Amino acid sequence: MSLSLSLPQRYKRTLQAMTLAVAIIYMTLVLYQNAYGYPNIQTIQLPLEVAQQEDIQPVVVASQQQDGHQQQHIQQHQPTTVIIRKDVLSFNFSDIERPDSSSISDTGRNLLLRGLSQRSVTATPKPPITELDDIFISVKTTKNYHDTRLALIIKTWFQLARDQTWFFTDVDDKYYQEKTKGHLINTNCSMGHFRKALCCKMSAELDVFLESGKKWFCHFDDDNYVNVPRLVRLLDDYSPTVDWYLGKPSISSPLEIHLDNKNSSVPTNKKITFWFATGGAGFCLSRALTLKMLPIAGGGKFINIGDRIRFPDDVTMGFIIEHLLKVPLTVVDNFHSHLEPMEFIRPETFHDQVSFSYARMKNEWNVVKIDGFDMKTDPKRFYSLHCHLFPYFSFCPR
Ligand code: UDP
Ligand code: MN
Numbered sequence: 001m002s003l004s005l006s007l008p009q010r011y012k013r014t015l016q017a018m019t020l021a022v023a024i025i026y027m028t029l030v031l032y033q034n035a036y037g038y039p040n041i042q043t044i045q046l047p048l049e050v051a052q053q054e055d056i057q058p059v060v061v062a063s064q065q066q067d068g069h070q071q072q073h074i075q076q077h078q079p080t081t082v083i084i085r086k087d088v089l090s091f092n093f094s095d096i097e098r099p100d101s102s103s104i105s106d107t108g109r110n111l112l113l114r115g116l117s118q119r120s121v122t123a124t125p126k127p128p129i130t131e132l133d134d135i136f137i138s139v140k141t142t143k144n145y146h147d148t149r150l151a152l153i154i155k156t157w158f159q160l161a162r163d164q165t166w167f168f169t170d171v172d173d174k175y176y177q178e179k180t181k182g183h184l185i186n187t188n189c190s191m192g193h194f195r196k197a198l199c200c201k202m203s204a205e206l207d208v209f210l211e212s213g214k215k216w217f218c219h220f221d222d223d224n225y226v227n228v229p230r231l232v233r234l235l236d237d238y239s240p241t242v243d244w245y246l247g248k249p250s251i252s253s254p255l256e257i258h259l260d261n262k263n264s265s266v267p268t269n270k271k272i273t274f275w276f277a278t279g280g281a282g283f284c285l286s287r288a289l290t291l292k293m294l295p296i297a298g299g300g301k302f303i304n305i306g307d308r309i310r311f312p313d314d315v316t317m318g319f320i321i322e323h324l325l326k327v328p329l330t331v332v333d334n335f336h337s338h339l340e341p342m343e344f345i346r347p348e349t350f351h352d353q354v355s356f357s358y359a360r361m362k363n364e365w366n367v368v369k370i371d372g373f374d375m376k377t378d379p380k381r382f383y384s385l386h387c388h389l390f391p392y393f394s395f396c397p398r
Contacts, residue, residue, distance in 0.1 A: 141167050244286040246330050343367070370388060
């Protein structure tokens with residue numbers, strides 16, 4: 001058989017060869033993109049609701065009332081920076097301010113922190129993914145709670161995560177700025193326990209975290225005790241490159257809200273349900289998840305979404321993550337808010353809990369049931385809890 005081809009046949013062969021070459025180049029590109037992705041390009045699809053946010057109006061709230069957060073709109077006057085210290089003497093910080101590391105407290109602290117950061121060189125089969133320094137811990141507070149709640153945190157668990165914890169408040173406060181070594185952030189949000197102010201702070205917390213480059217964002221209220229080593233161990237079980245929304249709901253069924261789209265040509269009323277982690281127990285978000293939130297809720301846009309659905313910060317967070325981004329809440333029972341009875345947390349499990357809280361209910365305290373300091377010295381039980389978990393602290397009884 002002759003190898004010489006006629007002209008049409010030659011064209012046909014050339015065409016076939018070119019098609020094959022194009023197919024090979026295309027396959028290579030697809031494989032490369034799958035493996036490495038496109039640099040600097042956000043590929044997430046914004047859910048429909050975000051594109052139509054202008055039209056969203058909530059009309060009915062079903063399900064249980066959540067979180068006790070009030071939703072009234074109050075016009076705030078400008079925050080004043082004049083701060084009157086009420087009980088500054090009762091918060092003597094001298095015992096934790098020794099610059100040298102000679103005290104038992106500091107030695108213990110250093111041992112613990114070294115333990116947390118050195119797991120990478122131990123012979124564990126699984127390399128650690130998350131260490132204390134990978135976590136951004138944000139605490140929401142307000143001017144009126146600096147002398148009480150903030151001071152209590154600074155004296156206890158803050159000492160175990162001084163470089164990782166940031167306080168988001170609504171005034172400049174030189175005194176606590178110094179106590180926290182510059183970790184007090186004045187958000188310039190309004191003071192007050194109302195939706196707009198709370199969403200404003202949460203928005204600031206999220207934005208500062210995004211800037212920080214850390215792997216995990218963990219939010220807490222200023223009436224939370226955070227068991228720092230346990231928090232690190234918790235996050236070590238999850239990957240920050242996967243979408244994680246870790247926390248605990250305060251209601252037994254998902255929140256149901258009705259979104260009313262009056263402005264559309266065909267007015268609609270849509271019922272949606274979603275879970276949210278109650279802010280008062282604390283919750284954590286992986287960096288992967290916050291990067292997906294960035295285009296819709298970053299750079300202050302969290303406040304806009306709160307404004308549109310008119311729910312508090314923690315509900316807004318659940319709405320964005322569960323409803324808009326379709327990332328489900330992973331329930332972690334070790335987070336605790338004062339919406340649950342603290343006395344039911346068994347002492348033998350204290351080490352295993354991530355967060356605790358307290359609240360004064362009428363004349364009674366909802367607090368952790370723990371031996372230690374008397375009720376007058378330690379009504380919120382956080383000093384006793386802290387000494388139970390970390391007995392080497394200098395104010396703990398020997
Ligand atoms: N908070 C605030 N501004 C206020 C009152 C409260 O930022 O005017 C913060 C407070 O610091 C705490 C959270 O909101 O971190 C919840 O406040 P609180 O414990 O008083 O109320 P709860 O919602 O738990 O009943
Ligand atoms: Mn509270």
